[in-house]
Amino acid sequence: EDQVTQSPEALRLQEGESSSLNCSYTVSGLRGLFWYRQDPGKGPEFLFTLYSAGEEKEKERLKATLTKKESFLHITAPKPEDSATYLCAVYSGGYQKVTFGIGTKLQVIP
Amino acid sequence: NAGVTQTPKFRVLKTGQSMTLLCAQDMNHEYMYWYRQDPGMGLRLIHYSVGEGTTAKGEVPDGYNVSRLKKQNFLLGLESAAPSQTSVYFCASSPTGQRGEQYFGPGTRLTVT
Numbered sequence: 001e002d003q004v005t006q007s008p009e010a011l012r013l014q015e016g017e018s019s020s021l022n023c024s025y026t027v028s029g030l031r032g033l034f035w036y037r038q039d040p041g042k043g044p045e046f047l048f049t050l051y052s053a054g055e056e057k058e059k060e061r062l063k064a065t066l067t068k069k070e071s072f073l074h075i076t077a078p079k080p081e082d083s084a085t086y087l088c089a090v091y092s093g094g095y096q097k098v099t100f101g102i103g104t105k106l107q108v109i110p
Numbered sequence: 111n112a113g114v115t116q117t118p119k120f121r122v123l124k125t126g127q128s129m130t131l132l133c134a135q136d137m138n139h140e141y142m143y144w145y146r147q148d149p150g151m152g153l154r155l156i157h158y159s160v161g162e163g164t165t166a167k168g169e170v171p172d173g174y175n176v177s178r179l180k181k182q183n184f185l186l187g188l189e190s191a192a193p194s195q196t197s198v199y200f201c202a203s204s205p206t207g208q209r210g211e212q213y214f215g216p217g218t219r220l221t222v223t
Contacts, residue, residue: 004152032209043114043200043214044153087153091208097169098208100152 002027002092004101012107016077021104023088024070032091033071035064037084038103044087047073078108111136114215116201122221123191131186131218133201141204142184143168143212144176146197153200159184160207191222 036044050066155168159178202212
């Protein structure tokens with residue numbers, strides 16, 4: 001059974017203080033790893049898809065990387081508007097099922 | 111484009127009542143999904159559809175039924191609501207299925223008393 005563990009559960013940063021969120025996974029064969037952002041009271045918003053170890057994707061202050069066991073979401077010089085819960089999910093093929101992690105709640109203080 | 115919309119946004123039911131949640135998408139996506147999100151748990155797939163007229167069970171299908179009569183709409187039904195179905199329900203659509211990105215609706219918060 002696929003498993004996704006995200007850490008830390010919550011992270012509080014000062015504006016401009018760079019950090020990373022971790023997503024470790026156990027799957028029988030990774031076909032895709034996804035990062036989503038979820039604001040309170042809203043649905044998840046797609047950020048990145050990573051398909052193979054060594055792959056990197058960037059969007060504004062966010063950079064996602066992937067190894068064979070985990071993915072990192074690096075946040076460079078975060079701003080208060082980056083505050084949200086960040087969800088990681090994996091797809092290992094088979095029927096239509098993506099396994100989601102519980103998420104990391106990020107708070108960026110001005 | 112409105113993207114993915116869900117109605118209603120909030121609903122309170124009594125145990126044993128029934129209701130239908132409506133999801134609509136205007137992106138012409140083939141794949142549509144219903145998830146539930148509970149505190150301390152990741153999103154869990156209830157049912158999904160790979161095209162108009164098709165439906166299939168996901169991870170937690172018991173107590174729910176779905177229909178996809180039109181490509182743009184995906185309905186989730188609760189025939190006899192139970193307190194364990196208190197949750198936030200999200201609909202999503204995708205052009206490529208679970209191997210690609212999904213576009214989520216704003217959610218429906220359901221409370222069963």
